[in-house]
Amino acid sequence: MTDALVLTDVRKTYGQREAVHGVSLTVHEGEVFGLIGHNGAGKTTLLRMISTILTITSGKIEVYGRDVAKEGDEVRKLISYLPEDAGAYKDLTGRKYLSFIAELFVSGKEKDEMVQKGVELADLGDKIDFRIDTYSKGMMRRLLIARAIMTSPKLAIMDEVTSGLDVINAYEIREVIRNIAKSGVTVIMSSHNMFEVDMLCDRVGMVDQGNLIDVGTPEELKKKYGKETLEEVFVTAVKGA
Amino acid sequence: MSHLTTIVKKEVRELLTPGSVISVLVMVMLFAALGGLIGDEVSKSTVMPVIGIANYEDQTIETEDGEWDAYEFLKDFYIKSGDKRITPENVDQFVLKMDKDDILEQMENTGASVALVLSDDFKKNIEESLKYSDPDNKTYLKGEILQYYVYQPSGMIGGTVSSAVTSAIVSNMNNNLSKFITGEEESKYVDFLKYPIKSTETYTYVKGELRSDVTPAEISEAMSGQTMFIPMIIMIIIMMVGSIVISSMGSEKENKTLETLLTLPISRTVIVTGKIIAAALVGLIFGMAYMFGMAFYISSVTFMAVGDSGLDLDSLGLALGLTDYALIAVSMFLSIACALGICMILGAFAKNYKSAQTMTMPLSILAILPMFITMFSGWYSSNALIQTVLFIIPFSHPMMATEALMNGDLTLVLAGIAYMAVFALASIFITVKLYKSDILVTGLSQNKYVEMLKGTGRRNRTGGQ
Structure with missing residues (x-):
């Protein structure tokens, strides 16, 4: 099995404070990997380091064998990052936004095909030609997921992807992620929603105070901690950590 | 299409929104309207106000040569004033006969904004003074005139019009009466007694050459168009592009699009360059629009302030050549590049659009300061400290370049x-x-x-980490 993402003793320091303490982790190709943890645990910092947005204080992150610290430009061709509460350029229409992103990946006919794929993934009907500042939060998130997926990334990085969405929108977004995974894209996502992680993720990593305290499939973790839900597993693991 | 073009296109599309274009157009129209308004006020100042004159009937000055009448003088003065509305036939509509009692009521009823009332002793004082032959008697009483005005709030320029016209009338009345009293030939002698000295020719050294009939004030006046206008334009463009770049960064953070942009397969250098090019393009478009409005405004103001000197700078060796203009253009381009560089650095620290707007303040000060120094003092008349400050601020150099090149100081321009x-x-x-x-x-x-400055870092448990 190919390793899509390998973190080796990764540390991140802000000033004199260490936010991530030597995290080591491997995510396999085609896997949906979930990071769970409370606010400030270090999930977003980890995802931002993988996405080349933040520098790595020490340790190493490799995306499909490419060193994030040394080959940032190459890594960015392989990944797609969807930050929590991400936005889009409000003066553009949904279609023009997808077109702008596509232009940075391909050109000509390929670009048109990529935009068309994005339009279909967003599934916004005629509203795809409306200005983005008229979109609801759910519509915005659908557009951004379409943006993240249409470029056919090898690794999709999603931070709190359903945060703040209503039940229907969250359900539809989870369906999209499930389909992405089926198409072979590797996904690493963070979430507060244990139910969502339990349903979507092949494996789960629990993060607390900058430490990766345990990793396993939802079933393995439930069995290990003797609990019925992932939520109970997380509470037990954190309190015992 | 290259990544850089894509980024530039995106930035330009974001910056050239209908809102921003409309606001610039409104500003241009405001400048133009302001210029028009000032032009109107200036032209109004050449229009004679309706004037009343009272208590003149029994004040005619009589000599052996004839009579001098204040009312007749006033009518003649109005006819020759240059106000095209006034003719010998209709002058009575502008110079009104009034009664010295209830003068205010008459002014209100007739619309006259000025009235002159000769004192009861006007004639007596003058005629008595003319009779004095005792050289020890120094008490020469003069004819007195009382001035009445109706104040009409009309701004800085309008308010000065009526009193300026009255001063001119009284001054001319003095000259006219003086000539009448002394006689034509004698008046020349009186004029000599008053002004025994006359300056005839003026010589000024300009760039090492002696020029005649030109004063430094006239040269400054002729150059003021370029030395005033260029600094103002540069200041506007710099503030404009600066605001655009910083706001663009603030918007990226506020709309949470920056993180996505940073993970796209483009280098950071392309992002930075794209933002700079787009801001420079849009800034230049907006700057030129402002220049158009400002040019109209300035032309009205400077015409009022200094008039048209008609001085040929080329004949004085002070005109700029093609190379000079090329150097000024290079200087302007580099100053804009410096402004953009500073703004990109400031913009990196902007948290949102609002904080970005606040961050334009230091740039504005840096742009305004050299503008005022170059407009009111200039490089050559500043002391060493001010010269150092001017040199350090990059925006000073294109502002100073015109004056420096006119003076043949290539070293200062190239060093800048x-x-x-x-x-x-x-x-x-x-x-x-x-x-x-x-x-x-x-x-x-x-x-x-x-x-490190704050001391030991503390744990932040709010927000995603």
């Missing part, structure tokens, strides 16, 4: 260009470094140097 080139490169280098650092995402609060 070299300094700005180094400044621009350094600021762009720092910007790219910043874009590759964490500061763009985390801000200063999580910077190691800031934390």
Whole structure:
């Protein structure tokens, strides 16, 4: 099995404070990997380091064998990052936004095909030609997921992807992620929603105070901690950590 | 299409919104309207006000040569005033006979804004003074005139019109009466007694050559169009592009699009360059629009202030050649590049659109300061300290370039260009470094140097980590 993402003793320091303490982790190709943890645990910092947005204080992150610290430009061709509460350029229409992103990946006919794929993934009907500042939060998130997926990334990085969405929108977004995974894209996502992680993720990593305290499939973790839900597993693991 | 073009297109599309275009057009129209308004006020100042005159009937000055009448003088003065509305046939509509009692009521009823009332002793005082032959008697009583005005609030310019006209009338009345009293030939002698000295020719050294009939004031006046206008335009363009770049960064953070942009397969250098090029393009478009409005406005104001000197700078060796204009253009381009570099650095620290707007303040000060210094003092009449400050601020150089080139000081211009080139490169280098650092995402609060200054870092448990 190919390793899509390998973190080796990764540390991140802000000033004199260490936010991530030597995290080591491997995510396999085609896997949906979930990071769970409370606010400030270090999930977003980890995802931002993988996405080349933040520098790595020490340790190493490799995306499909490419060193994030040394080959940032190459890594960015392989990944797609969807930050929590991400936005889009409000003066553009949904279609023009997808077109702008596509232009940075391909050109000509390929670009048109990529935009068309994005339009279909967003599934916004005629509203795809409306200005983005008229979109609801759910519509915005659908557009951004379409943006993240249409470029056919090898690794999709999603931070709190359903945060703040209503039940229907969250359900539809989870369906999209499930389909992405089926198409072979590797996904690493963070979430507060244990139910969502339990349903979507092949494996789960629990993060607390900058430490990766345990990793396993939802079933393995439930069995290990003797609990019925992932939520109970997380509470037990954190309190015992 | 290259990534750079895509980024530039995106930035330009974001910056040239209908809102921003409309606001610039409104500003241009405001400038133009303001210029028109001032022009109107200036032209109004050449229009004679309706004037009343009272108590003149029994005040006719009589000599052996004839009679002098204040009312007749006033009518003649109005006919010859240059106001095209006034003719010998209709002058009675502008110069009104009034009664000295209830003067205010008559002014209100007739619309006259000025009235002159001769004192009861006007004739007596003058005639008595003319009779004095005792050289020891120094009491020469003069004819007195009382002035009445109706104040009409009409701004800075309008308010001065009626009193200026009255002063001119009284002055001319004095000259006219003086000539009448002394006689034509004698009046020349009186004029000599009053002004025994006359300056005939003027010589001024300009760039090492002696020029005749030109004063430094006239040269400054002729050059003021370029030395005033260019600094103002540069200040506007710099403030404009600066605001655009910083706001663009603030918007990226506020709309949470920056993180996505940073993970797209384009280098940080392309992002920085794209933003700079787009801001420069849009800034130049907006700047030119402002220039158009400002040019109209300035032409009205400077015409009022200095008039048309008609001095040929070329004949004085002060006109600029093609090379000079090319140097000014290079200087302007580099100063804009410096402004953009500074703004990209400031913009990296902007948390949102609002904080970005606040960050334009230092840039505005840096643009305004040299503008005022170059407009009111200039490089050559400043002391060493001010010259140092001017040289350090990169925006000063294109503002000073015109004056320097007119004076043949190529060294100052070239030194400025070299300094700005180094400044621009350094600021762009720092910007790219910043874009590759964490500061763009985390801000200063999580910077190691800031934390060192604050003391030991404390754990932040709010927000995603």
